[in-house]
Amino acid sequence: MDSQAPKGLVVLNHAIVGCGVISNIHGTCLGMVRGSRLAAVMDIVPEKAKALGEKYNVPYFTDRDQMLREVPIDVVHVCTPSGNHHEIAMWAAANRKHCFCEKPMDVTLEAMDLITAAFKKSGTYYGGCFMNRFNPPAQLFKKAVESGRFGRVTTASAQCIWWRTQEYYESGDWRGTWELDGGGCLMNQAVHYVDLIQWLVGSPVKSIRAYTGLLAHERIAVEDTAVAILKFANGALGVIHGTTAAYPGPHGTVEVCGDKGNASYDGKIIRWKFADEQAEDKTILETGGVPPAAKPADGATTGSDPAALGAYHVMFTRAFQEFSDAIQSGTPNALGTAEHRKAVEIILGIYESARRGGEEVRLPLKKSAIPVPMSLPAGYAEKVKGAIHPTLPEAMVTFRKKRASAKKGARGKSAKAKSSGKAAKATAKKSPKSARKAKRGRK
Numbered sequence: 001m002d003s004q005a006p007k008g009l010v011v012l013n014h015a016i017v018g019c020g021v022i023s024n025i026h027g028t029c030l031g032m033v034r035g036s037r038l039a040a041v042m043d044i045v046p047e048k049a050k051a052l053g054e055k056y057n058v059p060y061f062t063d064r065d066q067m068l069r070e071v072p073i074d075v076v077h078v079c080t081p082s083g084n085h086h087e088i089a090m091w092a093a094a095n096r097k098h099c100f101c102e103k104p105m106d107v108t109l110e111a112m113d114l115i116t117a118a119f120k121k122s123g124t125y126y127g128g129c130f131m132n133r134f135n136p137p138a139q140l141f142k143k144a145v146e147s148g149r150f151g152r153v154t155t156a157s158a159q160c161i162w163w164r165t166q167e168y169y170e171s172g173d174w175r176g177t178w179e180l181d182g183g184g185c186l187m188n189q190a191v192h193y194v195d196l197i198q199w200l201v202g203s204p205v206k207s208i209r210a211y212t213g214l215l216a217h218e219r220i221a222v223e224d225t226a227v228a229i230l231k232f233a234n235g236a237l238g239v240i241h242g243t244t245a246a247y248p249g250p251h252g253t254v255e256v257c258g259d260k261g262n263a264s265y266d267g268k269i270i271r272w273k274f275a276d277e278q279a280e281d282k283t284i285l286e287t288g289g290v291p292p293a294a295k296p297a298d299g300a301t302t303g304s305d306p307a308a309l310g311a312y313h314v315m316f317t318r319a320f321q322e323f324s325d326a327i328q329s330g331t332p333n334a335l336g337t338a339e340h341r342k343a344v345e346i347i348l349g350i351y352e353s354a355r356r357g358g359e360e361v362r363l364p365l366k367k368s369a370i371p372v373p374m375s376l377p378a379g380y381a382e383k384v385k386g387a388i389h390p391t392l393p394e395a396m397v398t399f400r401k402k403r404a405s406a407k408k409g410a411r412g413k414s415a416k417a418k419s420s421g422k423a424a425k426a427t428a429k430k431s432p433k434s435a436r437k438a439k440r441g442r443k
């Protein structure tokens with residue numbers, strides 16, 4: 001929780017900002033949350049806003065301020081591209097709304113710190129979307145760690161072995177970019193697993209060594225494969241293996257080992273062994289720790305198709321319920337800004353180590369290893385630019401240069417085409433100065 005919530009709310013009105021792939025699960029799951037309802041949706045693309053609004057029978061907007069003027073909103077769901085989260089979250093805070101923000105919190109330390117400051121100031125709630133923490137097997141793991149069943153936790157590992165097609169990366173301008181996706185398989189997909197491993201171990205990550213690669217995709221600036229070794233403050237060691245280059249996907253496991261037990265799960269619990277055997281252990285192993293409602297729907301998996309989120313309804317609904325209940329009761333929520341920030345900082349540490357050829361990187365980090373989005377408040381990007389840019393990975397610098405020159409080329413061509421028009425020629429005859437001015441105006 002970032003603050004006290006206003007008391008006495010009966011039903012919270014939620015608005016979704018960003019009507020793309022993930023907004024559908026927000027819309028559907030909000031319908032299953034006690035004390036909350038979807039009241040409006042908004043997207044800068046009119047057709048997207050309309051489609052989602054009509055699907056859930058709520059008003060839809062292309063102007064977020066107009067939405068707030070016309071519909072009483074309590075909670076804003078941020079479902080826009082990752083590097084844009086700060087913009088929407090800070091706008092929600094400025095309007096004294098609660099905010100439920102998709103993962104990752106944002107893609108740089110600088111943007112995340114601005115979000116944190118905004119909610120500290122607004123006194124409204126911020127909730128981060130790491131719904132995997134609400135997965136029943138994950139909850140059983142956390143309980144076992146906290147009750148000491150693993151003894152001293154010695155190692156933990158997370159594997160997010162997924163497949164994303166080239167078409168997936170080309171399905172949105174923001175995908176596979178540093179500025180808006182914040183990275184590749186780690187920042188977008190494995191971020192859930194990075195969060196799970198740090199949450200389960202329950203101790204800050206102190207240092208990281210890592211390698212990343214772009215091995216099975218093209219025309220993206222980011223990694224599709226990454227391996228990392230973590231050292232936790234409590235002495236435990238961790239391993240992260242994330243990829244979107246493992247056809248056909250999906251496979252995601254989390255394993256925790258200690259001197260009194262070890263357990264792992266891959267959707268459901270597949271290993272659950274402790275020195276202090278307990279009566280419920282047998283049932284946990286038989287059911288995989290998954291209550292019937294949380295079993296994946298036939299063929300539904302996010303490992304190979306982000307739209308097929310059927311199996312995730314239970315987790316999302318529980319995450320929303322927890323957030324809604326906390327606001328209604330004025331009690332702390334599980335995933336405030338500090339919690340949501342942790343996985344992103346670890347991933348930025350992984351990128352920094354990979355950039356330095358696997359050198360050890362210590363946390364906390366002082367600055368982001370990726371570009372600060374230009375949408376940060378005026379002057380902010382300029383202020384940190386000098387400090388940030390020298391640390392950019394080589395691939396990122398090359399990509400930015402190539403893209404900038406491609407854009408320049410395209411602008412040059414269109415300006416040339418325009419200047420060959422009759423109107424421009426006529427003006428040029430009259431006065432070369434006014435022709436130049438006219439050309440500039442059209443750009």
Ligand SMILES: NC(=O)c1ccc[n+]([C@@H]2O[C@H](COP(=O)([O-])OP(=O)(O)OC[C@H]3O[C@@H](n4cnc5c(N)ncnc54)[C@H](O)[C@@H]3O)[C@@H](O)[C@H]2O)c1
Pocket residue numbers: 017018019020021022023042043044045048079080081082084102103104129131172188306
């Ligand atoms: N929790 C999960 O498991 C999960 C799964 C998928 C995506 N996500 C996250 O959700 C976010 C969105 O992902 P997606 O796959 O739905 O992307 P998407 O591209 O399908 O949708 C994003 C939408 O945001 C809109 N948009 C962009 N800028 C906007 C602005 N300033 N104001 C309003 N709308 C704007 C776009 O028009 C688009 O419709 C990302 O941060 C992603 O990491 C989370």
